[in-house]
Amino acid sequence: MSSFAHYLDQLFFAVFPFVAMVIFFLVTIQRYRGRTFTFSSLSSQFLENEDHFWGMVPFHFGIIFVLIGHVVAFLLPAQILSWNASPIRLILLELTGMALALFTLVGLLAVIIRRVSSSKVRVVTSPSDWVLYLLLLVQVASGVYVALFHPWGSSWFAAAVVPWLWSLVKLSPNISYIAAMPFAVKLHIVNAFIVIAFFPFTRLVHILVLPNPYPWRKTQVVRWYGIRRTA
Numbered sequence: 001m002s003s004f005a006h007y008l009d010q011l012f013f014a015v016f017p018f019v020a021m022v023i024f025f026l027v028t029i030q031r032y033r034g035r036t037f038t039f040s041s042l043s044s045q046f047l048e049n050e051d052h053f054w055g056m057v058p059f060h061f062g063i064i065f066v067l068i069g070h071v072v073a074f075l076l077p078a079q080i081l082s083w084n085a086s087p088i089r090l091i092l093l094e095l096t097g098m099a100l101a102l103f104t105l106v107g108l109l110a111v112i113i114r115r116v117s118s119s120k121v122r123v124v125t126s127p128s129d130w131v132l133y134l135l136l137l138v139q140v141a142s143g144v145y146v147a148l149f150h151p152w153g154s155s156w157f158a159a160a161v162v163p164w165l166w167s168l169v170k171l172s173p174n175i176s177y178i179a180a181m182p183f184a185v186k187l188h189i190v191n192a193f194i195v196i197a198f199f200p201f202t203r204l205v206h207i208l209v210l211p212n213p214y215p216w217r218k219t220q221v222v223r224w225y226g227i228r229r230t231a
Contacts, residue, residue: 006179012190013164014173020197027200059107065100066143070157074165077158084155093154098147105140112137132202135195142188150182161189 073080084090112133115125147153164177178186 009175009179012186013175013178016190017168017173017193020193023197024199031200056107056111058103059111062100062104062107063140066097066104069097069100069154073154073158074162077162080154080158084152084158090152090155094147094151097154098144101140101144101147105144108133108136108140128198128202132195132198132204135191135198139188139191139195142184142191146182146184146188150185161185 084093115121115129115133150156160177160181164174167174167177178189181189
């Protein structure tokens with residue numbers, strides 16, 4: 001590895017994760033204490049509901065289960081590797097992860113298309129929203145790419161990425177686990193920390209407000225009242 005590549009790995013995988021987490025916690029706390037009422041999803045459902053449903057529902061449920069999968073692999077890497085010892089179980093887990101990732105990607109694309117195509121929704125979309133959608137698109141698309149072209153990710157994630165993540169938790173980053181990873185994997189990881197750093201500046205902060213009933217609450221019904229035109 002060249003010295004420049006080693007320097008970049010040190011920057012992105014030994015320094016930047018800590019910078020991202022510091023920004024996340026400090027800005028989130030500051031925003032909650034100083035601008036509590038901005039902890040909202042700023043829903044545009046009342047402006048347009050049909051496309052909103054077909055975008056947000058698959059995106060929300062897809063991303064929730066994808067994140068749960070990452071957390072389980074982080075907390076129980078040995079159990080994941082044991083499960084993957086059987087080829088059938090490994091293929092089943094990989095296909096499930098791919099299906100959830102594609103489900104998330106389709107939902108996110110629907111959300112972005114809705115923002116672009118609906119003039120009412122476009123007006124209330126802020127620059128930070130567009131940056132967030134771009135970051136999320138890169139994150140989800142790179143995840144799908146990794147799943148397609150660098151398969152068996154559940155195994156190498158548990159065997160290589162998880163030890164690196166635990167080295168960060170222990171405040172002793174060991175980039176040797178991650179240095180040999182393909183570019184797409186590194187992009188996926190670095191972009192994840194960019195999302196974390198940008199998180200407190202966006203509407204995503206609403207998911208930190210507990211309890212968050214979105215997964216089980218009833219669908220919101222929007223009714224329009226106006227004067228009916230007669231012929």
